[in-house]
Amino acid sequence: MKKTGAQIFVESLVAEGIDTIFCYPGGATLNITDALGECDIRQIVVRHEQGAVHASDGYARASGKVGVSLVTSGPGATNTVTGIATAYMDSIPLVIFSCQVNTALIGNDAFQEADIVGITRPCTKHNYLVKDVKDITRIIKEAFHIARSGRPGPVLVDIPKDVSASLGEFKYPDRVHIRSYQPTYIGHTGQVQKAMKAIASAKRPVLYTGGGIILSDASHELTKFAEALSIPVTNTLMGLGGFPGNHHLFLGMLGMHGTYAANMAITESDLIIAMGARFDDRATGKTDEFAPHAKVIHIDIDPTSISKNIKVDIPIVGDTKNVLHKMLEISAEDKESFKDFQASIDEWLKKIAKWKKDFPLTYQRNGGLKPQYVIEKIYELTKGKAIIATEVGQNQMWTAQFYKFLRPRTMLTSGGLGTMGYGFPAAIGAQVAFPKSLVIDIAGDGSIQMNIQELATAVQHNLPVKVVILNNGYLGMVRQWQELFYKKRYTWTCLPSPDFVKVAEAYGAAGYRIDKEEEVDKVLKEAFRNNQPAFIDVHVDPLECVYPMVPAGASLKEMLLV
Amino acid sequence: MRHIISVLVENEFGVLSRISGLFSGRGFNIESLCVAETLDPTVSTMTIVTTGDDAIIEQILKQLNKLINVIKVIDFRDTDYVSREMVLVKVNADEKTREEILRMVEIFRGKIIDVSQKTYTIMITGDEEKLRAFLALIRPLGIKDLVRTGPVAMARGDKTIKMKDKQPKGGNGDG
Numbered sequence: 001m002k003k004t005g006a007q008i009f010v011e012s013l014v015a016e017g018i019d020t021i022f023c024y025p026g027g028a029t030l031n032i033t034d035a036l037g038e039c040d041i042r043q044i045v046v047r048h049e050q051g052a053v054h055a056s057d058g059y060a061r062a063s064g065k066v067g068v069s070l071v072t073s074g075p076g077a078t079n080t081v082t083g084i085a086t087a088y089m090d091s092i093p094l095v096i097f098s099c100q101v102n103t104a105l106i107g108n109d110a111f112q113e114a115d116i117v118g119i120t121r122p123c124t125k126h127n128y129l130v131k132d133v134k135d136i137t138r139i140i141k142e143a144f145h146i147a148r149s150g151r152p153g154p155v156l157v158d159i160p161k162d163v164s165a166s167l168g169e170f171k172y173p174d175r176v177h178i179r180s181y182q183p184t185y186i187g188h189t190g191q192v193q194k195a196m197k198a199i200a201s202a203k204r205p206v207l208y209t210g211g212g213i214i215l216s217d218a219s220h221e222l223t224k225f226a227e228a229l230s231i232p233v234t235n236t237l238m239g240l241g242g243f244p245g246n247h248h249l250f251l252g253m254l255g256m257h258g259t260y261a262a263n264m265a266i267t268e269s270d271l272i273i274a275m276g277a278r279f280d281d282r283a284t285g286k287t288d289e290f291a292p293h294a295k296v297i298h299i300d301i302d303p304t305s306i307s308k309n310i311k312v313d314i315p316i317v318g319d320t321k322n323v324l325h326k327m328l329e330i331s332a333e334d335k336e337s338f339k340d341f342q343a344s345i346d347e348w349l350k351k352i353a354k355w356k357k358d359f360p361l362t363y364q365r366n367g368g369l370k371p372q373y374v375i376e377k378i379y380e381l382t383k384g385k386a387i388i389a390t391e392v393g394q395n396q397m398w399t400a401q402f403y404k405f406l407r408p409r410t411m412l413t414s415g416g417l418g419t420m421g422y423g424f425p426a427a428i429g430a431q432v433a434f435p436k437s438l439v440i441d442i443a444g445d446g447s448i449q450m451n452i453q454e455l456a457t458a459v460q461h462n463l464p465v466k467v468v469i470l471n472n473g474y475l476g477m478v479r480q481w482q483e484l485f486y487k488k489r490y491t492w493t494c495l496p497s498p499d500f501v502k503v504a505e506a507y508g509a510a511g512y513r514i515d516k517e518e519e520v521d522k523v524l525k526e527a528f529r530n531n532q533p534a535f536i537d538v539h540v541d542p543l544e545c546v547y548p549m550v551p552a553g554a555s556l557k558e559m560l561l562v
Numbered sequence: 563m564r565h566i567i568s569v570l571v572e573n574e575f576g577v578l579s580r581i582s583g584l585f586s587g588r589g590f591n592i593e594s595l596c597v598a599e600t601l602d603p604t605v606s607t608m609t610i611v612t613t614g615d616d617a618i619i620e621q622i623l624k625q626l627n628k629l630i631n632v633i634k635v636i637d638f639r640d641t642d643y644v645s646r647e648m649v650l651v652k653v654n655a656d657e658k659t660r661e662e663i664l665r666m667v668e669i670f671r672g673k674i675i676d677v678s679q680k681t682y683t684i685m686i687t688g689d690e691e692k693l694r695a696f697l698a699l700i701r702p703l704g705i706k707d708l709v710r711t712g713p714v715a716m717a718r719g720d721k722t723i724k725m726k727d728k729q730p731k732g733g734n735g736d737g
Binding site for chain 1: 572584621
């Protein structure tokens, strides 16, 4: 039986097991929109296409499934670019369907035409223009395969309106074969043995782990490995939740706003074991002085990450979960090699314990309500069980520092691209994936305005996301740099905000306001109990800064403390 | 350092743009780029001449390999290879210089492929050094126009490009 391209599209999604999409309609989507009207896939219509992609991204990060969004041609497609670039930098598996003008019109500057395949080439893992109805099933199968395999990433599929209207057969392929794409999962045994030998002879090893641990579901293996040999662990921003934040071997986050213990441990280490991390400049500081005494083992599924920023001594290309399994096996079998290891590690752990005790993360309590206090309170009230999204800036760094992430997939943040406006739609996506969980977006008064329109989506679909706005009346992180490095000239960064309580109420959500420390506990409890979406507008000390801080371009040991 | 890299890619629209976009986006150099179909019409070869130290070349090779449409990347750094380029050059040719030009073209085993009252159009193929030597000789006569193809390269001896599917690598970081 012949079906339209739009019907074939919908049946392909069903065959792929997709149960939720985030979407926004337009002229070019109409065939597909109409076909979707008759199926069981849950369709969350957002208020801006950027929100659709971020929501599908939050859905993907929280659930581990591929996030799917669907938008119209032209401006609908170009509005997705920030969302796609965000997912690309953080290796999040997404498939974005954009609709396109009729094939005959492509290249003619038609109404609502944009060359979205050209535009997104550098920020997708791969992308496709579907030119014939008979290619729809194969391309969708390939798109999902590419998005979720290897180092995951976003894949865009552009579907012209005449293709979704023309008739074809529906036959979904059972398997994918792409001759030019075969990611490496299994780590090279010889290299793993070499790595274990280096670990056995190390005296001051540190595990430096990133988002790759979460993407490959390896946090259980990582915890077992760290415990088996008592190796301390530091996480990148993307790695938070990959290792329990309350574990005695946990050093906290490293880098520009990392803990003293983490940055000093890296600086004095003689062996860095990097897993699923990519030595980003915010994590390494000045690369010439990064871990100056250390050999480096680097385990990553993406060969391009290896020896890109930091020269690696023992590279292992492979899936971190798989490689950790091998490492656990070797450490269990080869007790003899690790005989002397435990004695030297005790000395190392003692040194680290002293750093932790002498220079813990802290803040001064005088001078108004402190944002750090609010984050600590959120941790205390949720017992670390909530799913936390953040925006970008001070709110993001304070959350990374003061909320202890206990489980993977509970921290949703734009680490690589640093996208303001990411957190709220991402929290909505996570709430769709986990309707019963408490999902909180920790925002700033600047960031929340970048996708505030999605409150309408949350209200429409009864998604009780809580947005805690750390309202300091500034674009705080930029203001902090101006305070420290631009003689306190606060150009562009002091922006008035609307009354967020009234905004929330106008959208049909709940609004709360907090001005004093003593109100925090009570109001947060009430807002978290409320089954409506809510804005909690917390007026914090406007001049509070994020510390410790390693100035841009400095080495990790040059930290400004409180 | 100057390097020649051959890239086997799916012969599809947009692939050239992915490769050139990779180079421009990451700040890698392209000195020349030469693209054409192979024996298998579904595959094209791109011969790229680039510059960079070992670390940059390693990144270029890995990044090329990472592109979904790239089937194989051949780095000629550690292999014996032959490479040839073609140049078309239009030079002033009057009664006084015609003979001399003809002699030079013969010595360099080139061809005159077009003649006018005042000019010769010469075709020369060879490796880079040969072309450089020829152009240096001919330059004083007055070059009116010049087009180069950029080099293509092939391994010496029996070695051929194996066209099997991309394999998962051994995982030692060689990309």
